[in-house]
Amino acid sequence: MLSYLQRDRQAAGLAGAAPSGGASIALQGALASWRAVMRTRQFVVAEGDPLCGGAVRAQALLDGALSAGGGQVRILAGTMPHYSAGAGDEGHSALSTDELDRVASGTRVVIGPAGVAPTVRASLVRQGLRVIDATCPLVTAAQAEVRRFAAHGESVLLIGPRDSAVLPGMVGQALDAVRTVHDVAEAGDIRVEAPGRVAVVTAPGTPGERNRMVAEAVRGALGHVLPQDPTTYCHAASDREHALLRLAASSDAVLVLGRQNSPTLASLRNSGVRAYGAARSAEVRPAWLAGAAAVGIVAAPGASPALMADTLRALTGLGPSAVTRQVTTTLVDRGDTESG
Incomplete structure (x- = not known):
């Protein structure tokens, strides 16, 4: 037994019991x-x-769908990287975009917090799938910034690490206008046709300090960039x-x-x-x-x-x-x- 006296003079600690022999020796060693x-x-x-607020919201939406019953729920692959298994875990499975045409109409499909490109969303609707949209609101806001800049004729430089789950969906907002910049080295080598018509958008879910370093490197290389609305930055x-x-x-x-x-x-x-x-x-x-x-x-x-x-x-x-x-x-x- 290991014990000590608390402020109220009550004893607290650890105790164990084991039969004689090897178990007793092992217990003595553990207590020591x-x-x-x-x-x-x-x-x-x-x-x-x-988890960030967007992931917590997505988890709640998924758990609610599983609790409601009504058959299997499919999670769109790559959009919900931090799914936490719960009591209804057996009621879901991952779904890749390549499998959409093989999924029965009416199946519930969750778009996770990382979001998707408009073409993927259109495919879900075309297949008659029931979409549960759990895209993080800040991802939605950043996607809107990409579309806004592209609609005005700007080249959009999207800053984020290669493994960021949100990049595919954000690039897909304006495929012809978006280029990704993953680090400071790439930013220094960036070349665009019209340096005065460049906008920078950062991928949610990545550290702001790192994003600022890359964005400043882009600004230094090009001399001028249009920034996204700073209220759409993700700080998580x-x-x-x-x-x-x-x-x-x-x-x-x-x-x-x-x-x-x-x-x-x-x-x-x-x-x-x-x-x-x-x-x-x-x-x-x-x-x-x-x-x-x-x-x-x-x-x-x-x-x-x-x-x-x-x-x-x-x-x-x-x-x-x-x-x-x-x-x-x-x-x-x-x-x-x-x-x-």
Whole structure:
């Protein structure tokens, strides 16, 4: 048994029982490992849903469609990268655009937050499919900016990483007018027929700081660009990055809750942060907490909402502890103050 006295003089801690022999020896070893990391500790939680507002909205629409019954729901492939499996998970499957002509009329099809090109949307209607449009409102706004500039005769440079899920749908808004620019190196080499007739639009879901660097490189190369309406910028990815940086700065170690190959975990480790991943609270190892007076905890996209509570419940039994929560949110003033 491992225990300590709380402020109210009540005992708390860990205990275990096992039959004699190998099981008992293993238990003693486990208790010794946990005893070594029992101490006063602060847990710093990066508050907020790991998914952006557009993804949360899409998840709710999909869950509602599954709960309503009425047969299988198909998710248009590539438009909903962070689907979180729920009770009705068996009621959906992915659908590629190549399969549209083989899907029965009346089938419900979800357009995820990444959105689609107008030609794909027209194909859905032509096939008689029942569209559930879960496109992120900011993606819709950015798509409208692409169409607006193209309609005025501008060349549109679309800024975003190669793996951005929103790029295909945005390029498809005006195929003849849009070119993608993925990084600063490409921006410096950009050549257009009419340098004075160029507009820049950034892909939602990518960090604003990175987008600004690429946009400024385009501006430097061409001398002049037309910018998109800044109220249509997406701040979710920047908020996520800032939250992780803030969490890392205030923690000795960071636990990322969710799948082991989470981009969140990779991003922290690439930044030199002492970070560990756990898909279940039982996967947390004593060595991860060694020497850590402050432990940051963040949920990766797709993590179960209950995982954070389960993990805190387990870890706060390792000594007197406090849980603090950090919130990082950009607010955009569009007349009325709204979340960005």
